[in-house]
Amino acid sequence: MVKYFSSLAVAGAAVAAIVVGVSTPAMAAGAGALDTNKKISLPNGRGTMTYIDDGDMFQVCDTRADGHGVTGQLRNGASGFPTMIEVTDGGDAGCDKKGYNVGNHLDEKYMMWLWWNGGGDAVVSEWFNE
Incomplete structure (x- = not known):
């Protein structure tokens, strides 16, 4: 046994x-x-917008000293694309950040939009949530 x-x-x-x-x-x-961070970039190295999942921060960086700056927006697709936050960077050192609590429900969908303030079309991210 x-x-x-x-x-x-x-x-x-x-x-x-x-x-x-x-x-x-x-x-x-x-x-x-x-890795759930998301990043979009403007053509010609003009700027970036990054969603930092840890802390739900949105960082916009003007990466060219051309006098125009860049603007990023977070939009909610579940309710007609209203702008939830807007972050503009340019004319100063470093990047600008703003926090927004991104939801994780299946019906909550977000997109990042990024423009060069000198003109042209926006760069748009894919849909995402947390």
């Missing part, structure tokens, strides 16, 4: 080692690969 339990314990330990060996790297890879 003791030999039976001993064999059972060894078999159980072997199965546990296999399960841990298989699932641990997969979980680590999945956790490391998860």
Whole structure:
């Protein structure tokens, strides 16, 4: 009887080692690969808008000293595209940021819009939520 339990314990330990060996790297890879930040960029290196998921921050950066600046907006697609926040950057050092609590419900969909204030079309992100 003791030999039976001993064999059972060894078999159980072997199965546990296999399960841990298989699932641990997969979980680590999945956790490391998860990145929910979003970024859009204007052509010709004029500017960027980034959604930083950790803290729900929106950062707009004017990346060219051309005297025009850039403007980014967060819009909600679930209720007719109203502007939830607007962030403008230009004429100063660094980027400008503003926070907005992005929802995670299936019916909440957001898009980022980014313009160069010197003219031209907006760059628009894909739909996203948290």
